[in-house]
Each structure stands twice: as C-alpha cells, then as structure tokens.
Amino acid sequence: MSSAIIPVSPLKSAKSRLKKILTLEERKNLIKNMLLDVYTGLKNACSSIYVVSRDREVLSFSRELGVIPIPEENTRDLNDALQYAIEKIEDSTVAIVPADVPLLRRENIGRLIKKVENRKRSALICPSRGGGTNLLILNPKDIIKPSYEGFSFLKHLELCRRNRVKLYIYPSFYISIDINTPEDLGEIFIHGKNTYTYRYLRELGISTFPRHSSAGRFVIVRD
Ligand SMILES: Nc1nc2c(ncn2[C@@H]2O[C@H](COP(=O)(O)OP(=O)(O)OP(=O)(O)O)[C@@H](O)[C@H]2O)c(=O)[nH]1
Numbered sequence: 001m002s003s004a005i006i007p008v009s010p011l012k013s014a015k016s017r018l019k020k021i022l023t024l025e026e027r028k029n030l031i032k033n034m035l036l037d038v039y040t041g042l043k044n045a046c047s048s049i050y051v052v053s054r055d056r057e058v059l060s061f062s063r064e065l066g067v068i069p070i071p072e073e074n075t076r077d078l079n080d081a082l083q084y085a086i087e088k089i090e091d092s093t094v095a096i097v098p099a100d101v102p103l104l105r106r107e108n109i110g111r112l113i114k115k116v117e118n119r120k121r122s123a124l125i126c127p128s129r130g131g132g133t134n135l136l137i138l139n140p141k142d143i144i145k146p147s148y149e150g151f152s153f154l155k156h157l158e159l160c161r162r163n164r165v166k167l168y169i170y171p172s173f174y175i176s177i178d179i180n181t182p183e184d185l186g187e188i189f190i191h192g193k194n195t196y197t198y199r200y201l202r203e204l205g206i207s208t209f210p211r212h213s214s215a216g217r218f219v220i221v222r223d
C-alpha cells in the first residue's frame with residue numbers, strides 16, 4: 001500500500017503573491033479549500049494521507065478531514081519537513097503533493113501510484129510549470145531525498161539518474177498547475193468548476209475575463 005504526504009506552510013505567511021486580491025483570512029481559507037481538493041484527489045488512491053506542518057490551525061483542520069497530522073519539529077524548510085514526515089511513515093511507497101495543486105483531483109492518481117508500487121526502485125514525477133515538482137511518487141520512500149525549491153524537477157531527475165532509479169515522467173496539465181499568483185487563479189475558473197477552490201473564489205465574488213497581453217491571459221476581478 002501507499003501513503004501520501006501533503007506539506008503545508010504556516011497559514012499566516014503562505015500565498016504571499018495573492019496579497020493584492022485576498023486578505024490574510026481569505027488566503028487562509030483558500031489554502032484550506034485547496035487542501036480539501038488535494039485530499040479529495042488522494043483519498044481513494046492511498047491507504048493513509050498525512051499533512052506535515054508547524055501550523056496548529058492546519059494540523060487541526062487536517063484532523064477534522066480524517067487526515068493524519070504530523071507536527072513538524074526542528075525543521076528549517078520544506079525539504080526538512082518532508083524528510084521528517086517520510087521517516088515517520090511505514091508504507092514503502094509514498095506520494096508527495098503540495099497543498100496548492102487543486103486540479104490534481106481531475107487525474108487518476110491511483111493509477112500513477114500503482115505504476116510505482118508495482119516497480120521496485122522506481123519514481124514518478126509530474127512537473128509543475130516553471131520547473132517545480134507537483135507530484136513525486138517514490139518506491140521505496142527514501143530512494144532519493146526530496147529536493148524542492150528552484151528547478152526541483154531537474155534536481156529530482158538528476159537524483160534519479162545518479163541512483164539508477166526507474167523514472168516515469170507524467171506531464172499532466174492539471175497537476176502542473178500550482179496556485180501562487182492571480183494569473184494561476186484564472187485556470188481554476190476554466191478547469192476547476194467542480195472544485196472547493198472554485199466555489200470559494202465565487203463566494204468571494206471573484207471572476208475572470210480573457211486578456212491577450214504580455215501581462216497574461218486572465219483579468220481577475222472582484223465584485
Ligand atoms: N510543512 C511545510 N510545508 C511547506 C514549507 N514551505 C512550503 N511548504 C508547502 O509546500 C508547497 C509549495 O510551497 P510554495 O509554493 O513553494 O510556497 P507557499 O508558502 O505555498 O507560497 P508562497 O508564499 O507563494 O511562497 C505548499 O503546499 C506549501 O504550503 C515548510 O517549510 N513546511
């Protein structure tokens with residue numbers, strides 16, 4: 001069987017690039033709704049789902065969902081947090097998904113996890129736009145060290161090469177979208193109509209219109 005780990009940074013400082021259109025409270029609620037979408041996408045694919053965070057509010061919200069909270073201890077950054085969580089998990093195969101990838105629920109994650117579960121010493125990566133890693137599945141769980149930030153996609157590729165890991169690269173449009181900027185929110189209005197994230201944005205009176213300019217393809221407006 002396999003486990004999933006969702007890392008969540010402290011709510012008070014997360015999604016700083018959305019400050020222009022969302023208050024702190026709204027950014028906190030957005031993260032909770034995105035977490036709900038990620039959980040929905042994983043719940044039938046894994047035997048256990050964990051959230052690792054140092055934020056008490058995130059940990060108690062996760063517990064209410066039926067997710068197993070892992071309070072971070074003595075960790076400096078995302079990679080430390082993931083390392084800490086991986087050591088606590090028994091399953092041999094682990095899937096790591098950031099909390100800000102709500103469209104993941106449109107993919108069949110169970111099929112991707114099975115692919116890695118069925119092949120010893122293997123990994124699967126779904127790259128994010130901009131060179132990040134939005135899904136990393138490892139079998140065994142410690143076959144390479146999580147190396148997020150920067151061009152983490154290339155870092156994980158190199159680690160798999162160096163450790164002779166059988167690597168599957170799965171370029172999913174939906175999983176490539178992580179929500180960091182107002183432009184990213186536009187994709188939720190096009191592809192995420194059945195998500196908690198979309199419903200929350202609509203509750204806030206946020207919508208989008210097309211724009212073809214160097215500033216991007218979406219105009220994000222608020223009633
Ligand atoms: N547990 C934990 N999760 C983290 C940490 N840093 C980032 N994350 C999570 O890792 C995923 C990717 O994070 P980023 O997009 O790089 O950063 P962010 O905090 O979400 O957003 P920004 O404010 O735009 O940097 C998100 O799910 C974050 O919540 C950390 O130090 N600890």
Ligand SMILES: C[C@H](OP(=O)(O)O)C(=O)O
Nearest residue numbers: 132133134148149150152
């Ligand atoms: C966690 C990080 O996300 P990004 O900073 O690329 O949004 C990564 O994917 O390595």
